[in-house]
Amino acid sequence: MTNLRSWAGWPVYAAVLVALPLVFTDSHSRLLLILFTMYGVLAMSWNLTLGFAGIFNFAQIGFFGIGAYTTGILVTRTGIDPWLALPISGLSALLASLVAFLPVLRLRGIYVGLATYVFSQLCIYLVLGQAGLTGGSNGIVGIPRLSLGDVSLRADGRIGYYFLGAALLFAVTVLVRVLTRSTLGMSLLALRDNEALATSRGVSRVRQHLIVFMIGGAVAGVAGSFNAFLNGVVSTDVFGFGYLTLLLSMIFLGGSGSVYGPIVGAVVVTLVSDVLQDAGAWRDMAIAMLILVVLWIAPKGLAGITNSVLTSLRRPRTSAPEPLPTTSKETA
Amino acid sequence: MDGISVIVTSTLVLGGLYMLMAAGLTLIWSTLRVFNFGHGAVMMFGAYLTWSLLDAGGLPVAVALLGAVAAMALIGLAYEFLLVSPFIRRPNGDMLVMVATLAATMLLQSGAQLIWGPEIKQLPPFGGARVEVAGAVAQGSQLVTILLAPLLVGLLALVLKRTGIGLTVRALEQNREHAQLLGIAPRRVYVFVVVVAIGLATVAGALLGSMQFISPGMGSDPLLRAFVVLAFGGAGSLAGTIAGAYAIGLLEAVTTYYFGLSWSPVLVFLAMIVIMLVKPEGLLRTKVRSA
Numbered sequence: 001m002t003n004l005r006s007w008a009g010w011p012v013y014a015a016v017l018v019a020l021p022l023v024f025t026d027s028h029s030r031l032l033l034i035l036f037t038m039y040g041v042l043a044m045s046w047n048l049t050l051g052f053a054g055i056f057n058f059a060q061i062g063f064f065g066i067g068a069y070t071t072g073i074l075v076t077r078t079g080i081d082p083w084l085a086l087p088i089s090g091l092s093a094l095l096a097s098l099v100a101f102l103p104v105l106r107l108r109g110i111y112v113g114l115a116t117y118v119f120s121q122l123c124i125y126l127v128l129g130q131a132g133l134t135g136g137s138n139g140i141v142g143i144p145r146l147s148l149g150d151v152s153l154r155a156d157g158r159i160g161y162y163f164l165g166a167a168l169l170f171a172v173t174v175l176v177r178v179l180t181r182s183t184l185g186m187s188l189l190a191l192r193d194n195e196a197l198a199t200s201r202g203v204s205r206v207r208q209h210l211i212v213f214m215i216g217g218a219v220a221g222v223a224g225s226f227n228a229f230l231n232g233v234v235s236t237d238v239f240g241f242g243y244l245t246l247l248l249s250m251i252f253l254g255g256s257g258s259v260y261g262p263i264v265g266a267v268v269v270t271l272v273s274d275v276l277q278d279a280g281a282w283r284d285m286a287i288a289m290l291i292l293v294v295l296w297i298a299p300k301g302l303a304g305i306t307n308s309v310l311t312s313l314r315r316p317r318t319s320a321p322e323p324l325p326t327t328s329k330e331t332a
Numbered sequence: 333m334d335g336i337s338v339i340v341t342s343t344l345v346l347g348g349l350y351m352l353m354a355a356g357l358t359l360i361w362s363t364l365r366v367f368n369f370g371h372g373a374v375m376m377f378g379a380y381l382t383w384s385l386l387d388a389g390g391l392p393v394a395v396a397l398l399g400a401v402a403a404m405a406l407i408g409l410a411y412e413f414l415l416v417s418p419f420i421r422r423p424n425g426d427m428l429v430m431v432a433t434l435a436a437t438m439l440l441q442s443g444a445q446l447i448w449g450p451e452i453k454q455l456p457p458f459g460g461a462r463v464e465v466a467g468a469v470a471q472g473s474q475l476v477t478i479l480l481a482p483l484l485v486g487l488l489a490l491v492l493k494r495t496g497i498g499l500t501v502r503a504l505e506q507n508r509e510h511a512q513l514l515g516i517a518p519r520r521v522y523v524f525v526v527v528v529a530i531g532l533a534t535v536a537g538a539l540l541g542s543m544q545f546i547s548p549g550m551g552s553d554p555l556l557r558a559f560v561v562l563a564f565g566g567a568g569s570l571a572g573t574i575a576g577a578y579a580i581g582l583l584e585a586v587t588t589y590y591f592g593l594s595w596s597p598v599l600v601f602l603a604m605i606v607i608m609l610v611k612p613e614g615l616l617r618t619k620v621r622s623a
Contacts, residue, residue, distance in 0.1 A: 056427060103608045110426055114367055114559050115608060121556050122601045129594035241552075245438045248431055284442035291435040295428055296418055 013173070017166040021159055030157040034230065035270045036263075037165030038223055041172045043250040043262035045219035051256035052180060053212050054192030056113030059100040061247070062120030063093040063217040065127075065238035067224025072140035072234035073133060082146050086225045093221020094214050101213050105206060124239045139235030146229050153229075161230055168226065169263070172219055177259050179215070188212060242284070246273065249291040255303025264302055337469070339585045345474045345543075346557075347581030348481030352536035353558035354565070354573045355485045356529025362505040362568035363518075363525050364416060366426050370433040371533055371558065372551025373440035374411075378404045378534025379541035379550065380444050383453050393458055397538050401531045408530035411436065412523050420522075441548040455542035473542040480539070482574075484532060489570055497524055505568065556597070557584070560604045 020033055042064060049057040067089035074085045103115035127134045134140065146153045146160070153160025179185050187208050190198035199205055228234045237243075246269060254265025272290065276283035298305055353371060360368050368374075378400050385396035415436055419428035457472030464470075470478055492498035497520075503511040504521050512518065540554065557580060565576025583603060587596040 050427075054424070054427070056430065102605055105609065107608055110361075110365065110367060110430070111563075111608070113427075113430055114563065115605070117369065118556055118559055118601060118604065121552065122597060125594060125597040129598065241438060241441070245434060248434060252431060281442035281445040284438050285446070288435040288438040288442070292414070292432060292439075295432055295435075299419075299422065299428060 010174070014170060017170060018163075020166075021157075021162050025157065027157040030159065030162060032270060032274055034158060034162050034165050035274075036267050037162065037169040038226055038230070039247070039250060039266035039270055040169045040263040041165070041223045041226075042220060043247055043254065043266045044172050044176050044259075045216045045223070046247055047251050047256060047258075047262045048176060048179070048212050048216040048219075049209075050251060051258070051262075052185065052192070053188045053209060055104065055209055055213070056110055057116050057213070057216070058113055058244070059097070059116035059119045060216065060220050061239055061244045062100065062116075062123045063096055063220035064224040064227070064243065065120070065123055065236075066096045067093045067221030068228040068234045068238045069127065069134060069140070069224075070221070071225040071228040072143055075143055076140055077133075082144055082229065085229075086222055089225035089228075090218040090222040093224065094218040096221075097213050097217025098210075100217070101210055104209060104213070120239055120244075124236050127236050127239070137236065139233055140228075141233045143228055143232045143234065145232065158230075161226075165226060168222065173260070173263070175215075175219075179212075180259055184208060184211060245284070245287055245291065249287050249294070251301075252291060252299075253294050253301050255301030258301065258303030261301050261303035268302075335589055339582075339589055341470050341474065342585040342588070343578065343582040344470070344478045345581075346584055347578035348477040349536050349540060349554060350557050350561050350580055351481050351485050351574055351577035352532045352539075353554050354561040354577055355488060355570060356532045357558050357562055358565075358568060358570060358573045359488075359501070359525050360529050361562065363501060363521055364420065364429070366416075366420075366429040366433070367559070367562075368433050368529070369430055369555075370411070370415075370436040370440065371529070372553075372555030373437040374404070374407070374530050374551070375533040375537035375540070375554060376546070376548060376551035377407070377440050377444060377537070378530075379455070379537035379546045380448050380453070382534070382538040383455055383541065383546060384448075386455065387453075393456065393542075397535065400538065401534045404530050404534040405527045408527035409523065411530065412526045416522060416526065417519065444548045453541070453546040454544075455538060455546070457542050458539070473539055477539045477543075480535070484535060485570070485574060488528065488532070492570065497521075501525060557600070560600055563604045563608055 021030060024030065024033060042060070046057070046060040049055045049060070070089040070092040071085040074080050074088060075082050080088075100116055100119045103119075104112050107115060128136050131137075146164070148160065151160065153164060187198065187203045190201075191203060191205055191208060195205065224238060227238065250265035250269045251262050252265070253268060254263065255261030269287065269290070273283060273287060276286055279286070294301060300307075353375065357368060357371055360366065381400040381403050382393075382396050385391050385399045386393060389396065389399070391399065415432040416429055419425045419432060422428060455473075458476040460472055461475055462469065462471035463475055492501055500511070500516045501521050501524065503514065503516055504518060508518070536554065537551070540550065544550070561573060561576040561580050564580055565572030565574070580600060584596055584600055587599045591599065
């Protein structure tokens with residue numbers, strides 16, 4: 001039952017997204033706002049597989065990088081309209097997600113983590129091996145900026161990029177929210193929490209996981225394309241450990257398996273990482289410690305804390321999806 | 333003929349290194365049911381520690397390596413207490429442990445950068461012996477790797493087979509609930525397993541650090557290969573791991589020789605995907621264990 005109240009938040013959300021760059025006008029704050037949107041999109045898309053579906057998917061960073069490289073190669077090698085590169089990058093990341101999904105067909109749980117991790121690391125070798133196409137370790141430079149008519153998205157403190165990022169974030173938030181309340185989302189939770197029961201009720205694990213894998217991959221690809229246009233360069237850093245741990249800390253700080261948590265996580269971690277920008281290796285240390293501390297004291301992240309505070313304050317809302325009772329997956 | 337002797341030597345060296353890495357991973361997998369994504373970083377840290385003891389402490393190579401193994405055992409304890417035991421019993425604990433080991437990788441890498449700085453370091457070769465068999469030459473650290481790796485992993489197999497702690501490890505591997513019913517405390521086994529695995533990785537790190545350079549990122553390549561070894565030999569079986577390590581070493585030596593360095597990892601990974609699709613339980617295993 002969708003009542004009016006549950007949809008009243010959306011216009012407010014959109015209004016906040018529109019108002020933010022009008023409040024923060026200097027170029028550094030604007031850049032941070034853009035990063036919020038990009039990381040928010042990425043963290044949410046990864047959370048679909050990692051949090052909701054419970055798939056040990058470490059290939060998301062690979063899809064992100066593949067999107068970035070698709071854009072880099074397309075716009076520098078062919079005369080394609082840069083705007084077209086965004087959806088095409090999503091498509092190529094979607095195709096890549098099919099390849100990465102192959103091992104998931106027959107593997108379970110933790111083996112998937114191994115295969116997907118190897119997949120994203122392997123992207124680096126592919127990029128370095130195809131130096132003629134990808135620029136190898138030099139990366140791709142000189143990616144043209146996006147522009148609307150004669151107005152570059154870079155103008156006025158990159159405000160165009162912010163609105164593009166905000167639009168993507170809004171769309172992905174709606175997508176994730178709709179998806180998690182759909183039968184697909186429900187079946188994913190069922191598969192995650194009790195696979196034997198779910199499959200015995202006629203839920204196809206492979207099909208549902210494939211769908212969510214492809215959606216997550218495509219979104220990450222578009223985010224990668226956005227990143228390429230924003231920076232104007234693409235290098236193998238996009239597959240790197242930095243992004244991997246940064247995004248994991250966002251998801252787990254915000255709350256894996258929560259719709260909005262990763263957005264909050266993205267904002268907090270981006271701010272922390274920006275404050276420590278000049279601290280070099282200390283910054284990485286801080287991010288890693290942040291992940292560990294969150295895992296130790298609040299494994300459900302900020303969303304879990306908020307939920308438990310809310311439920312202790314008032315009666316639990318009927319619309320909130322109760323997690324299914326988890327049963328032990330351990331059967332020797 | 334020259335090609336074959338090069339391939340044989342590098343198969344034995346690579347196989348030895350991967351075996352040292354993968355044996356620890358297999359041990360952790362079979363008892364804890366997680367993959368340690370921090371294994372490459374642990375290896376790197378061990379190499380740096382060996383270098384420090386050698387360079388600053390002025391110790392001989394072998395003593396420095398032993399010291400590093402001892403120091404890394406302490407880190408192994410911390411690893412178990414901070415990263416494994418807080419999560420392992422929670423629902424969805426395996427994912428939490430894996431994410432924690434990823435965070436540990438970042439912690440160790442940036443820690444190494446802070447402690448040892450950005451300059452590249454290298455360990456001296458372990459001895460100057462040189463052996464030539466039918467045109468295949470192995471010397472120094474290569475020779476030590478070829479001999480030491482099977483020796484250490486063989487020793488591990490013997491410990492698992494013959495000693496009391498080895499028995500409890502195998503009991504826990506086979507059936508966790510029953511092992512606990514018999515009074516086996518999983519914690520003790522976890523500590524043992526993590527410390528042994530990290531010790532083996534330290535040896536691998538020191539050996540690699542004397543053949544190549546030591547850098548904060550040096551562990552990621554060997555870690556990937558060790559994962560492929562696990563997929564190949566079947567995680568959880570030590571014999572499969574040993575055979576898998578040499579098989580992947582051979583595959584890598586051959587593909588590097590004929591296709592070049594940049595294509596070799598791609599081909600190795602393709603082999604892994606095919607194996608996982610055809611025989612997810614590992615090419616060399618017959619018994620499927622539910623995961």
